[in-house]
Amino acid sequence: MTSSYPATLARVLALLDLLQSRPVWSGTELAERLGVTTRSIRRDVDRLRELGYPVNSEHGAGGGYQLGAGRRLPPLLLSDDEAVAVAVCLRLAAGGTVEGLGEAAVRTLAKLDQVLPARLRAEVEGIHESVITLDGDVSRVDSRTLLTLARAVRGRERVTFRYAAPRGSSDRRIEPYRMVATGRRWYLLAFDLDRDDWRTFRLDRMSDAVATGWRFAERDSPDAAAFVQRAISIAPYEHVARVRIQAPFDVVTAQLPPSVGTVTADGPRHCVLVSGGNHLDAMALYLARMPWDFVVLQPPELLEAMRRQAERLLRAAAAS
Known part of the structure; x- marks a missing residue:
């Protein structure tokens, strides 16, 4: 029997x-x-x-x-890929990337981890370690692209994909190193083989991502979080502002999204924000919305934009 x-x-x-x-x-x-x-x-x-x-x-x-649909959730029958996908999503939710799901995700992940085979548990761990989260407000991305890239990061495997940049689409060949989630978007830090340099790619602009099976030797890579943060907050913009904020570093970083710019401590009560933008007037208005007093260190053109916006607001207040 x-x-x-x-x-x-x-x-x-x-x-x-x-x-x-x-x-x-x-x-x-x-x-x-x-x-x-x-x-x-x-x-x-x-x-x-x-x-x-x-x-x-x-x-x-x-x-x-x-x-049919039952009153209680029965045991689930999952394939290997489905089990890995569920575990990865639970890891992200447990880390706070999905509001209100952290505690329940931790409990569910603990149950799933008990029954996952060792080989799948190792794959989930590898995928989770390949992802860096700068903040929790992350937009939806294609799960197949996410898993393909995460597995390639873990396995040091080259990837090809179609990339829709603002100036046109192109086919890319890269060595993926880390994924970074911030500012409602996912980014990939990778070494671009055709351009022979490090690049940042938005996952929502990718399509047809395929792991080629070709392994690569690990390079000396830049810090993923710092590289991506600079790439999305400073590098693409025409103007770069440096502002000394009259508030402690911990207070400012707790309220200012990482995608806005980089913040460094300047003594116990002050910090310096470096941020980029294409329109000085818009940058002036954004700085005015901050809850702290500040001093503009550069550029001087930003001071002129602040004066223009201040005069406009005063005229509007007087007219009202």
Whole structure:
């Protein structure tokens, strides 16, 4: 009897897989697919019900077996890729990237981690370590692209993809190093093989990402968080401002998103913000919205923009 148990369990799981694949199956169809009698199918259906799966059955023409919605969540049947995807998402939620889900994600992740095979647990750990989160307000990205890149980062595997940049689309060949989530977007730090330099890529601008199978030797890479932060807050912009804020470093960084710019401590009560922008007037208005007093260190053109905006606001206040 013990020797037949694994076969019975495998058949029950195969039955569950079939019931999930389409709305209704007849008993005869299931018996033929699994190579057993309809009586065995009825017994296996009863076993699924004992496990908590609500299997509905109807007799007569047009009847059959149907997997319904139950009052409690039964054990899940997941493929390797599905288990890894669920675990990675739970890791991100547990880290606070999804508001309100942290505590529940930690509990669920603990349960899933107990039953994951060692090889899948190692893959989840590797993918999680390949991702850096600067803040929790992250936008939705294509899960296939995310997993392809995360696995390539872990396995040091070259990747090709189509990239839609503001100046046009192009095919890219890269060596991926780290993914960074910040400012409602995902970014990839990678070494661009065609441009022979480090680059930052937005995941929402990628398509057709494919791991090539070619391994690469690890290079001396820049700090991923600092590189991406500079790339998205300073490098692409026409103007770069340096502002001395009259507030401690910890206070400012707790309220200012990393995508705005880089902040460095300047003594115990002050810090310096370096931020980029294409329009000085817009930069002046953004700085005015900050809750702290500040002094503009550079550029002098920003001071002129602040005066213009101050005069405009005063005229509006007087007219009102």
